[in-house]
Amino acid sequence: MSWSSLIPATSFMPIQATEIAKEVDLLYAFLIIASLVSFVILVGGMTWFLIKFKRTSLDQKSAYITHNNFAEFLWSFIPLIIMMGIFYWGMVIFEKLRTPPEDIAAEIHVTAEQWAWTYRYANGKEFYSSANDPMIVPAGKATKLVLTSKDVIHSFFVPAFRTKQDAVPGKLTQLWFEPKQPGEYIVFCTEYCGTKHSGMMIKIKAIPSEEYAAWYHAEKKGADSPADLGKTLFAQKACASCHSIDGSRIVGPTMKGLFGSGRKFADGSQTKADENYLRESILVSSAKIVEGYPPAMPVFQGQLSDEDVANLIEYIKSIK
Amino acid sequence: MSSAQTKTEHGHTDHNYLNHGSGIWSWMTTLDHKRIGLMYFATVSTLFLIGGFFALGIRLHLAKFGATPLLEPDTYNKFMTFHGAIMVFMVIIPGIPAFLGNFVLPIQLGAKDVAFPRLNLASYYIFIAGAAIAASSMIFNQVDTGWTFYTPYSTAKTSNGVILLVLGAFTMGFSSILTGLNFIVTTHKLRAPGMTMDRIPLMIWALYSTSIIQILATPILAITLLLIGAEKTLGVGIFDPDLGGDPVLFQHFFWFYSHPAVYIMILPAMGVISELITAFSKKTIFGYRAIAYSSVAIAAVSFLVWGHHMFVSGQSTLAGLVFSIITMFVGVPTAIKLFNWISTMYRGTVTFEAPMLFALGFMFLFTIGGLTGVFLASTGMDVHFHDTYFVVAHFHYVMVGGTLMALMGGIFYWFPKMFGKMTSDLGGRISWVLIFTGFNVTFFPQFVLGAMGMPRRYFDYLPEYTNLNQISTVGSWLIGLGFLVGLITIIHGILKGEKASDNPWGAKTLEWQTSSPPPHENFTTTPTVTAGPYDFR
Numbered sequence A: 001m002s003w004s005s006l007i008p009a010t011s012f013m014p015i016q017a018t019e020i021a022k023e024v025d026l027l028y029a030f031l032i033i034a035s036l037v038s039f040v041i042l043v044g045g046m047t048w049f050l051i052k053f054k055r056t057s058l059d060q061k062s063a064y065i066t067h068n069n070f071a072e073f074l075w076s077f078i079p080l081i082i083m084m085g086i087f088y089w090g091m092v093i094f095e096k097l098r099t100p101p102e103d104i105a106a107e108i109h110v111t112a113e114q115w116a117w118t119y120r121y122a123n124g125k126e127f128y129s130s131a132n133d134p135m136i137v138p139a140g141k142a143t144k145l146v147l148t149s150k151d152v153i154h155s156f157f158v159p160a161f162r163t164k165q166d167a168v169p170g171k172l173t174q175l176w177f178e179p180k181q182p183g184e185y186i187v188f189c190t191e192y193c194g195t196k197h198s199g200m201m202i203k204i205k206a207i208p209s210e211e212y213a214a215w216y217h218a219e220k221k222g223a224d225s226p227a228d229l230g231k232t233l234f235a236q237k238a239c240a241s242c243h244s245i246d247g248s249r250i251v252g253p254t255m256k257g258l259f260g261s262g263r264k265f266a267d268g269s270q271t272k273a274d275e276n277y278l279r280e281s282i283l284v285s286s287a288k289i290v291e292g293y294p295p296a297m298p299v300f301q302g303q304l305s306d307e308d309v310a311n312l313i314e315y316i317k318s319i320k
Numbered sequence B: 001m002s003s004a005q006t007k008t009e010h011g012h013t014d015h016n017y018l019n020h021g022s023g024i025w026s027w028m029t030t031l032d033h034k035r036i037g038l039m040y041f042a043t044v045s046t047l048f049l050i051g052g053f054f055a056l057g058i059r060l061h062l063a064k065f066g067a068t069p070l071l072e073p074d075t076y077n078k079f080m081t082f083h084g085a086i087m088v089f090m091v092i093i094p095g096i097p098a099f100l101g102n103f104v105l106p107i108q109l110g111a112k113d114v115a116f117p118r119l120n121l122a123s124y125y126i127f128i129a130g131a132a133i134a135a136s137s138m139i140f141n142q143v144d145t146g147w148t149f150y151t152p153y154s155t156a157k158t159s160n161g162v163i164l165l166v167l168g169a170f171t172m173g174f175s176s177i178l179t180g181l182n183f184i185v186t187t188h189k190l191r192a193p194g195m196t197m198d199r200i201p202l203m204i205w206a207l208y209s210t211s212i213i214q215i216l217a218t219p220i221l222a223i224t225l226l227l228i229g230a231e232k233t234l235g236v237g238i239f240d241p242d243l244g245g246d247p248v249l250f251q252h253f254f255w256f257y258s259h260p261a262v263y264i265m266i267l268p269a270m271g272v273i274s275e276l277i278t279a280f281s282k283k284t285i286f287g288y289r290a291i292a293y294s295s296v297a298i299a300a301v302s303f304l305v306w307g308h309h310m311f312v313s314g315q316s317t318l319a320g321l322v323f324s325i326i327t328m329f330v331g332v333p334t335a336i337k338l339f340n341w342i343s344t345m346y347r348g349t350v351t352f353e354a355p356m357l358f359a360l361g362f363m364f365l366f367t368i369g370g371l372t373g374v375f376l377a378s379t380g381m382d383v384h385f386h387d388t389y390f391v392v393a394h395f396h397y398v399m400v401g402g403t404l405m406a407l408m409g410g411i412f413y414w415f416p417k418m419f420g421k422m423t424s425d426l427g428g429r430i431s432w433v434l435i436f437t438g439f440n441v442t443f444f445p446q447f448v449l450g451a452m453g454m455p456r457r458y459f460d461y462l463p464e465y466t467n468l469n470q471i472s473t474v475g476s477w478l479i480g481l482g483f484l485v486g487l488i489t490i491i492h493g494i495l496k497g498e499k500a501s502d503n504p505w506g507a508k509t510l511e512w513q514t515s516s517p518p519p520h521e522n523f524t525t526t527p528t529v530t531a532g533p534y535d536f537r
C-alpha cells in the first residue's frame, strides 16, 4: 500500500529480511498513522479548548453541560470498531508467525543455557556457540527451530525476522522463519537470564540453498545423527516391546506415522502429535492416555536426559 | 453549592489536625487519617528518592561515557531490580491511595475518619515493616532477578535475597489489602447525610474500584510469593522443571496479580485527574457516570487480560488471541475517560496553576502510553516488541507519565488543605516544565530503540543504539532536576508558604468546605450535601 511509504518511522525497524517482516511493518505503519490521528484529535482538541476557553476575567461563567449521550456513544463505539480491526489484523499475522509451512528445509534443535545457545541439525551436526559460530540456514527456504533450555527461561529474538519465542526448560517450543536473501542477522536473548543476559547474542547466516545443502552434507561434527542415537535408545529402553514400528497393534500405539497425526484421548480431548506432545508422552505418559489403550507405560522422567528425549523424538519422526 | 454553611465558622479557629497533639509520639500513635496520609507521604517520598538513585545509576551506566563501564554486570542487574521493585511496590502502588487517598477520602465523604482508624495505623506499620524487610535485601543479600521474579531464575539460579524481597512485598500486600478494605467500608458506611453514591466525587469512585482490585488480586500475589519462598527453601517443585514443576505457571500467577496491579497504579491517578480538570476548568465534569462506571469496568476486565504478557511464552496461539481481544476491550473505557476530560474543558473557564499543568501533562503522556498499549495488545505486533525497550517506554509513559504526574498534581492541589499554606506557583511550574520535558527526552527515544530491536534489561548493547541511549540519559537528569525543584518547592511551602484560604482553587468538593488545614475530626459540624460534587452553575 502506498501510504505506508509515507512513514519514515518504519525505517526505524530493522531490515525486512522475511515476507512476514513486511506484513508486520505494514500493520506498524497503520498503527502509527492511527495513533497520530488519535493523538492529534485528543491532544489537539485539548490544546484548542485550553486556548479558546482560557479564563480571562474573574467573574466569567462556565457553561453547564453534564453529558451528551450521542457523543458518548460515538466515542465508545468508534474506538471499539477500530480496536477490533487491529485485533483481527494482528491475529492474521500472529497465526502466520506461529504456523510453520509444510515444507521445512532445515530443522534445528536449539538449546539455550546461561549464556549460550547450542544448535543441532537433523544429521548430528552440532554447534556450541556463544557468539562466533553463526547458525547456518538456507536462504529462500523455511527453517524450523525446536527450542528448549537447560536452566532458566531464555528467548530467541530475531529483529530482522520480527519474530521471537521463549525457550523454556522442561518444554519444547517452536519458531520458524524464511529469510528472503542470503545475509547475516542478529539474534538476541530477550528473556532476562542473569549476569550475561545482554551478551547472549548469536548470528543467523542465511546462505544460498545449494551452498547450504553442500555444507549440510559435508563432514559432520557429531558421529551419529540424533535419529540414529534415538533408534539405539529405543532398543535399549525396550520401547519396542510395547510399540511397533510397522503399524501393527501391540500393547501401546504404533510409532508408524505417529508424528503429526491427530491423537484422541481417553478423556475425550484431542491434539496433534507434535514435539511437545511426544516429549510429554515419553516422560510422563499418564498425562494423556490415548483412547483404547491401557495406562501401562512406565514414567521415564528423571531417567532420560533432554538430549535423549530429543533423539527419541527425531527417531519417532523418521518412522513414516 | 453544597454545604456552604460550614465554611464561615472556621475562619477563626486555630485548632487543626497539625497542632492537635504535638511531639513525635503523637504522630506515631495517631489515628487521624490525615496524619497517617502525611506519614505515607514522607515514607513514599524517601523510597522514591532511593528508587530514583538507582534509576539515575542505570541510565548513567547505559550512556557509556568513557571506555570502562560504570557498573559491573551483576551490579547493574541489581540496580535494575531494586529500581523496579521499589518504584512499583513501594512508590506507585501505595502512592496515591495510601497517601492522597488517606488524606482526602474521608473529608470528601464528609466523614470524621475512615471506618477503622486503628486498622489504618496498623496498615501503615505493616507497610513500614514490609519496606524494611525488602530493604534489608539491599544490605544483606542482593537480588538480581528483576521485579518480576521469573522462575526458575529466581528459585534455582540466584541468591536467597529473593526470599527477603519477596517477603517484604508479601507483607506490604497486607497493608494494601487492609487499606482497600478500610476505604470500601468507609465509602459505604460513613458518607455524610445527602451524599448518595451518585454524589461521591470521582476520586472516590476511583479509589473504590482500586480497593476492589487490591482486595481480590493481592492475595494471589501473596500466595505466589510464598510459593517462591517455599520452592527456594523446601524445593516443593511447583515452578522448577527439574522437580517436575512448570516455570510458565509462575508467570500466570504473577500476572494475574500484576496486570490488575497496573490498574491499582493508574485508576487512583485517573481519580485525581478528574478532580483537577473540573476544578481548574470551573466546570461540571462531563459524563460523571461514564467516568465512574468505566473505573469499575476497568477494574473488572483487568482480571481477564493477564496473558497478554505471555504471547511468546509458549502458551497456545488460541490463548494468545483470547487475551489479545479482551485486552482491546480495556482500551475502550480508557479512551472514554480521555474524551470526557477533554469535553469537560469545552466551554469552561480554564486556568493554569501548577496542579492543572500536571493534569494536562498527564493527559498528554497518558495518551501516548495508552496508544502504544494498543500496539502491544495486537499479537502480531507484540511478538516483535515484547521484552524490548518499546515495552519499557510504554509502561513508563503510563506509570510515570500517568501516575506520577497525577501524584505531583494532587500534591500541589491538596497542599493548601494539608498544610494551610500555599506553595510557590512558579516553583511548581518550573518543576513541571523540567519533569515534562525530561520525561519525553528520556522515554520517547526508547520507543525507537524498541522498534530497532534493543531488548530490555540489557547491561550492554550494540553500537547503533548508543545515540538514543545517551539522549535518554540526558533526559533522566532533567527529570531528576525537576523532582528536586518540586521537593524544594514543597519544603519551602511547608516552612515559608503564604497562608492559604479554605478554598484557594474555588473547588466544589467537600474537603474545600472545611478550614485549611482541617480540624482534628475534619468538620466542626457534619456537612449536609444537597447537590452533585461538581456543581459549577
Ligand code: HEM
Binding pocket: B148, B262, B263, B265, B266, B308, B309, B327, B328, B330, B331, B334, B369, B370, B371, B372, B373, B374, B376, B377, B378, B382, B385, B386, B387, B391, B394, B395, B398, B399
Ligand atoms: C491504564 C494504564 C496502563 C498501565 C498502568 C500499564 C502498565 C503496563 C506495564 C507496567 C507493563 C509492563 C510490565 C512488565 O513487563 O514489566 C505493560 C505492558 C503491556 N501493556 Fe500496558 N499499561 C496500561 C495501559 C495499557 C493499554 C490501554 C493497553 C492496551 C490496550 C496495554 C497493553 C499492554 C500490553 C499488551 C503489555 C505487554 C507488552 C509485552 O510485555 O510485550 N496497556 N503495561
Ligand SMILES: [Cu+2]
Binding pocket: B258, B259, B262, B305, B306, B308, B309
Ligand atoms: Cu498487563
